[in-house]
Amino acid sequence: xxxxxxxxxxxxxxxxxxxxxxxxxxxxxxxxxxxxxxxxxxxxxxxxxxxxxxxxxxxxxxxxxxxxxxxxxxxxxxxxxxxxxxxxxxxxxxxxxxxxxxxxxxxxxxx
Amino acid sequence: xxxxxxxxxxxxxxxxxxxxxxxxxxxxxxxxxxxxxxxxxxxxxxxxxxxxxxxxxxxxxxxxxxxxxxxxxxxxxxxxxxxxxxxxxxxxxxxxxxxxxxxxxxxxxxxxxxxxx
Numbered sequence: 116x117x118x119x120x121x122x123x124x125x126x127x128x129x130x131x132x133x134x135x136x137x138x139x140x141x142x143x144x145x146x147x148x149x150x151x152x153x154x155x156x157x158x159x160x161x162x163x164x165x166x167x168x169x170x171x172x173x174x175x176x177x178x179x180x181x182x183x184x185x186x187x188x189x190x191x192x193x194x195x196x197x198x199x200x201x202x203x204x205x206x207x208x209x210x211x212x213x214x215x216x217x218x219x220x221x222x223x224x225x226x
Numbered sequence: 227x228x229x230x231x232x233x234x235x236x237x238x239x240x241x242x243x244x245x246x247x248x249x250x251x252x253x254x255x256x257x258x259x260x261x262x263x264x265x266x267x268x269x270x271x272x273x274x275x276x277x278x279x280x281x282x283x284x285x286x287x288x289x290x291x292x293x294x295x296x297x298x299x300x301x302x303x304x305x306x307x308x309x310x311x312x313x314x315x316x317x318x319x320x321x322x323x324x325x326x327x328x329x330x331x332x333x334x335x336x337x338x339x340x341x342x343x
Contacts, residue, residue, distance in 0.1 A: 149328045153273075160322055160333035161273065172331055204273055208328045214286050215263075215275040215328055 118143065118216035119205055126224040132193040135221045137205030138186060143216055145186035149208035152181055152190045155220075156201045164203075165190060192223075200225040228253040230323050230334035238317075238341050244310040248323030248334060249303070256281045256301045261327050264297060264308045266319040267336075274319075278327045279306055286327075313341045 120138040127133040137144065137152075144150055150168045153161035163172050165181035168188060178193045188207070192199055205218040234246035248262070255262060263278040277287035279297045287295050291310070299306040310317060318341045324330035 151329050153330075160336055161330070162333075163326075163329065163331050166329040166331075206273075206275075206328055211286075213289060215278075215288070217273045217275065220272045 118209065118213070119207060119218035121203075121205060121218040121221045123219070124222045124224065126226055127192075127195045128226045129195055129197065131195050132191060133195060133223065135190045135192075135203055135205075135223070137188040137190070137207075137218050139188070139207055139209075139216070140186055142213070143186075143207040143209035144183065144188050146210070147208045148183070150181070150183060150188040151206045152179075152188075153204045153206065154199075154201045155204065161204065195225055197225050199223060228325060228332045230325065230332055232321060232323050232334045232337040234337065234339070236338060236340060238313055238339060239343055240314055240341055241312055244308070244313050244317060244339055244341070246308045246321055246323075246337065246339070247305050248307070249305050250325075251304070253325075255299065255304045255306065258282070260325050262299070262306045263324045263327050263330060265322045265324055265330070266317075267322070268316075268319040275327075276308065276310075276321075315341050317341050 152165040155161040168183045169181040209216045229251045261278040264276040294311045296309040320336040322336045323334045325332040
């Protein structure tokens with residue numbers, strides 16, 4: 116069982132927006148603005164899409180945005196495209212003992 | 227452009243030690259700005275952070291693996307390494323090396339390590 120809880124799957128049609136949630140606790144997501152999101156296509160290494168809750172690295176599409184409220188972080192993808200179909204993982208710093216935790220992953224299907 | 231490449235045996239016997247090396251090119255592993263991590267992913271499952279190291283040698287490990295993990299760095303070769311002892315079938319996974327910890331901005335392609343006799 117993963118430390119962070121994500122929905123197993125979400126889906127949307129091209130052009131729509133979807134949001135993936137990532138629920139942690141006051142020991143991780145709720146305490147630190149150190150949440151990142153990764154996109155992983157089958158057979159490929161994950162790619163950083165969002166870091167520090169809402170920052171986008173160079174190379175990540177501006178259709179991707181992140182936010183956080185309390186113990187839950189969210190990834191929103193707007194203007195859904197076929198190429199967005201992938202697995203998405205959230206990740207959070209969890210303090211000096213546990214250090215880093217991941218969510219179980221969410222499979223995004225573009226209908 | 228920073229590139230990372232994992233190398234090591236693809237098959238490890240149960241109870242033995244898994245050893246992998248990550249070679250960094252296009253950037254110096256000695257930069258104090260970044261840490262360097264190992265992350266693994268069993269087939270069809272999610273990501274698990276194993277641990278990280280700075281060029282200084284300072285390390286942090288996943289508490290669930292800490293008793294079996296050693297991560298080391300060789301700045302002269304621009305490499306860092308992973309050793310995981312007493313492996314079982316549950317350690318079978320794709321192992322990735324990355325730059326960063328929570329914010330892993332560069333990843334190796336991953337290497338499959340199978341634990342089997």
